[in-house]
Amino acid sequence: MKKYQVVILGAGAGGLSSASRLLKSGIKDIAIIDHADQHAYQPAWPLVGSGEEKKTRTVKSMSRVIPKAIDHIQQRVTRIQPVERKVYLDNDDFIMYEYLVVALGIQLDFQEIEGLEATLGRNGVTTNYLYDYTDYTYELLKQTKAGNVIITKPKSVIKGGVAPENTLFTFDEFIRDQKDNKAHLIFKSGKDTLFPVEKYRRYMEKHLNNKHIEYQLNQELIKVDGDKKEATFKEWATGETYTLPFSMIVVTPPMSAPDVVKSSTLSDEQGWLDVNPFTLQHVRHQNVFGIGDCTNLPTIKMGAAVRKQMPVLVSNLLSQIKGKQLKAHYDGSTACPIATEYGQAFIAEFGYDMKPKESMPIDQGKTNPLLYQVKKRGIPLMYWNALLKGKA
Numbered sequence: 474m475k476k477y478q479v480v481i482l483g484a485g486a487g488g489l490s491s492a493s494r495l496l497k498s499g500i501k502d503i504a505i506i507d508h509a510d511q512h513a514y515q516p517a518w519p520l521v522g523s524g525e526e527k528k529t530r531t532v533k534s535m536s537r538v539i540p541k542a543i544d545h546i547q548q549r550v551t552r553i554q555p556v557e558r559k560v561y562l563d564n565d566d567f568i569m570y571e572y573l574v575v576a577l578g579i580q581l582d583f584q585e586i587e588g589l590e591a592t593l594g595r596n597g598v599t600t601n602y603l604y605d606y607t608d609y610t611y612e613l614l615k616q617t618k619a620g621n622v623i624i625t626k627p628k629s630v631i632k633g634g635v636a637p638e639n640t641l642f643t644f645d646e647f648i649r650d651q652k653d654n655k656a657h658l659i660f661k662s663g664k665d666t667l668f669p670v671e672k673y674r675r676y677m678e679k680h681l682n683n684k685h686i687e688y689q690l691n692q693e694l695i696k697v698d699g700d701k702k703e704a705t706f707k708e709w710a711t712g713e714t715y716t717l718p719f720s721m722i723v724v725t726p727p728m729s730a731p732d733v734v735k736s737s738t739l740s741d742e743q744g745w746l747d748v749n750p751f752t753l754q755h756v757r758h759q760n761v762f763g764i765g766d767c768t769n770l771p772t773i774k775m776g777a778a779v780r781k782q783m784p785v786l787v788s789n790l791l792s793q794i795k796g797k798q799l800k801a802h803y804d805g806s807t808a809c810p811i812a813t814e815y816g817q818a819f820i821a822e823f824g825y826d827m828k829p830k831e832s833m834p835i836d837q838g839k840t841n842p843l844l845y846q847v848k849k850r851g852i853p854l855m856y857w858n859a860l861l862k863g864k865a
């Protein structure tokens with residue numbers, strides 16, 4: 474059994490950036506627990522699926538990104554016991570902590586869609602939500618010359634909230650640019666709106682209409698038959714189901730809190746890590762903090778949100794350690810870059826009040842080649858060289 478002053482669960486965007494910042498702030502006794510041997514820059518995966526990025530450029534080994542002074546315990550967390558201040562691992566060992574940061578990300582529930590797991594990566598069925606299939610998405614796009622190309626989005630909360638729309642717009646341009654291509658692009662979203670912020674919803678609608686892209690809301694993918702190349706949807710409003718043939722389908726799966734959070738006493742009624750939305754401190758355990766996709770923070774789950782949460786978390790955790798009042802506040806800031814074609818993007822940026830809160834001195838709701846470059850080149854550079862090193 475080992476004990477650390479700070480234990481961080483998950484070496485993704487939230488866990489790693491918090492670990493680096495805590496280390497720089499003078500906390501030396503830190504362990505980070507993550508079974509993965511690679512860290513991924515996931516926002517680039519839709520770019521891989523559209524042929525704009527190489528898959529291998531989106532990952533680095535954990536040993537390259539975790540600071541040497543931090544212990545990486547390469548195990549899966551199986552149980553969290555906050556009263557005993559213990560975390561159990563899948564080798565049956567446990568680790569004790571004084572302070573805990575939970576940064577376990579979100580769970581992909583592919584199993585919720587009947588038949589999907591059996592055919593994923595074959596028969597024209599793909600996803601940009603798993604590293605392994607991102608390049609298969611682009612292979613399929615290049616091969617497909619006719620039939621339905623379906624892009625799906627579930628009703629559930631997801632990470633990278635507009636990843637399906639990024640794929641949709643670039644696919645539209647790719648297909649239209651080929652004179653002999655008769656493929657028919659369709660967007661099926663389980664959501665009841667195109668975007669939760671009115672200004673950007675209008676822009677999204679305008680682009681879809683101007684490009685004559687077929688889209689339907691309140692449509693949930695519930696079954697995939699890979700051999701028959703058929704997808705079944707449920708219409709949320711009526712409960713009715715119907716089946717469509719496809720040549721290719723890009724699935725964004727339903728998502729939920731990680732099981733290990735759901736089954737712990739740290740969760741809220743929906744299973745998310747129950748934190749104060751402003752201080753990021755757990756609502757019942759003062760020595761526990763949370764960041765990123767596994768939390769119940771009512772904002773869109775993005776790396777951009779993690780970037781704004783991390784300094785707040787670290788500042789408040791340090792105050793908690795020193796017995797001081799928690800003064801740093803997170804306002805729900807998040808940002809969603811949306812490529813409306815290859816080389817053009819807009820960036821929706823807003824807070825808990827769902828009102829635009831743009832950080833650049835231009836109208837970020839209007840498409841712009843500069844915003845595309847910010848998405849494709851600028852943000853990844855900032856991610857690897859600043860955020861993961863604890864600089865927000």
Ligand SMILES: Cc1cc2nc3c(=O)[nH]c(=O)nc-3n(C[C@H](O)[C@H](O)[C@H](O)COP(=O)(O)OP(=O)(O)OC[C@H]3O[C@@H](n4cnc5c(N)ncnc54)[C@H](O)[C@@H]3O)c2cc1C
Binds near residue numbers: 484507518551774
């Ligand atoms: C396709 C796609 C497109 C996206 N597009 C954008 C975008 O354009 N802009 C943007 O800002 N964000 C985007 N995102 C979202 C962004 O990647 C996430 O919001 C961000 O990574 C959240 O950070 P996190 O630390 O909460 O979770 P993650 O970065 O996912 O890290 C979670 C970590 O926890 C580990 N873990 C999980 N369970 C366990 C366990 N039981 N034991 C030990 N370790 C565990 C995982 O291995 C992982 O390393 C996108 C994501 C995807 C997948």
